[in-house]
Amino acid sequence: MSQLRVGMDGAVATVLVDRPPVNALSTALLGELLAAFEALDRDPTVRCVVLSALGDRCFVAGADIREAAETPPDRASERTALGSQLMRRIESVAVPVVAAINGLCLGGGCELAMSADLRIASTSARFGQPEIRLGIMPGFGGTQRLPRLIGVGPALDLMLTGRDVDAAEALRLGLVSRVVAPEELQQEAASIAAEIAGRSATAVRSIKAAVRRGLDLPLDAGLSVEFELSNAVRTSADAAEGLRAFLEKRPPLFGQAPVRDRD
Numbered sequence: 001m002s003q004l005r006v007g008m009d010g011a012v013a014t015v016l017v018d019r020p021p022v023n024a025l026s027t028a029l030l031g032e033l034l035a036a037f038e039a040l041d042r043d044p045t046v047r048c049v050v051l052s053a054l055g056d057r058c059f060v061a062g063a064d065i066r067e068a069a070e071t072p073p074d075r076a077s078e079r080t081a082l083g084s085q086l087m088r089r090i091e092s093v094a095v096p097v098v099a100a101i102n103g104l105c106l107g108g109g110c111e112l113a114m115s116a117d118l119r120i121a122s123t124s125a126r127f128g129q130p131e132i133r134l135g136i137m138p139g140f141g142g143t144q145r146l147p148r149l150i151g152v153g154p155a156l157d158l159m160l161t162g163r164d165v166d167a168a169e170a171l172r173l174g175l176v177s178r179v180v181a182p183e184e185l186q187q188e189a190a191s192i193a194a195e196i197a198g199r200s201a202t203a204v205r206s207i208k209a210a211v212r213r214g215l216d217l218p219l220d221a222g223l224s225v226e227f228e229l230s231n232a233v234r235t236s237a238d239a240a241e242g243l244r245a246f247l248e249k250r251p252p253l254f255g256q257a258p259v260r261d262r263d
């Protein structure tokens with residue numbers, strides 16, 4: 001039975017994890033998530049994705065410990081590789097992914113949240129990389145993404161102590177960009193996604209591409225990526241429409257999403 005609920009609301013796709021009791025990432029669930037994001041990335045009608053989970057107790061409480069304990073050590077790397085591949089694939093989706101963290105976001109769950117482009121949380125959310133408590137370490141990208149998001153010191157604090165932090169501290173650290181009441185979370189995520197989906201798809205995709213490609217580059221090379229993409233956007237039909245609409249004091253009517261040529 002599927003452990004994901006994938007739906008569409010206009011140009012916004014929603015991916016909800018549904019694997020009680022804690023939405024632990026089993027190999028099967030990792031595979032379902034990978035297939036879902038690959039399908040969404042091929043769908044030109046999708047302009048933004050919201051990733052969340054059902055209920056208000058757990059976003060994702062980590063990789064499945066029970067499955068891990070039953071996994072022979074010589075097979076463990078297959079699960080780690082699949083988890084890491086999923087996080088990288090989410091990052092490479094052409095449109096923005098908004099993670100709406102509705103509860104416990106631990107270990108592989110925090111790594112999943114960090115593969116999204118932006119994260120919002122409910123006041124009941126908690127974040128951590130407690131792998132060290134189990135005698136293992138993050139393996140789905142946490143040691144690489146967490147320092148990039150919150151700095152080396154705070155990242156090592158969380159990974160070496162295994163402590164978790166509440167939503168307020170996650171906001172202060174920069175791990176999330178907004179915190180709202182639990183009952184407001186899904187609506188907040190939906191309105192952020194709808195706002196993004198209503199913008200020029202060409203400009204939205206180019207901004208994400210420039211940020212993602214620039215993260216791994218020296219500044220001058222990153223500026224070249226921005227220059228290339230910014231010029232392409234500037235000469236797009238959406239740019240002409242956007243500038244004209246401003247001068248005519250009316251809302252712009254942006255065009256269809258560009259068909260993505262697989263890189």
Ligand SMILES: CCCCCCCCCCCCC/C=C/C(=O)SCCNC(=O)CCNC(=O)[C@H](O)C(C)(C)COP(=O)(O)OP(=O)(O)OC[C@H]1O[C@@H](n2cnc3c(N)ncnc32)[C@H](O)[C@@H]1OP(=O)(O)O
Nearest residue numbers: 024061062063064065066068076080106107108130139140
């Ligand atoms: C796990 C490693 C997998 C990879 C294989 C090894 C390769 C090594 C490389 C590692 C690469 C993987 C990268 C990711 C790793 C991880 O994510 S490790 C796991 C990180 N998460 C945690 O450590 C959280 C563990 N859970 C808890 O701390 C608590 O359960 C909770 C989430 C805070 C909830 O607590 P509480 O409300 O008290 O309920 P519990 O009774 O503890 O739990 C309820 C039931 O849920 C089960 N459960 C909880 N977490 C998990 C989980 N991560 N996987 C599977 N099952 C989980 C728990 O056992 C309870 O079940 P029952 O006893 O049957 O009721």
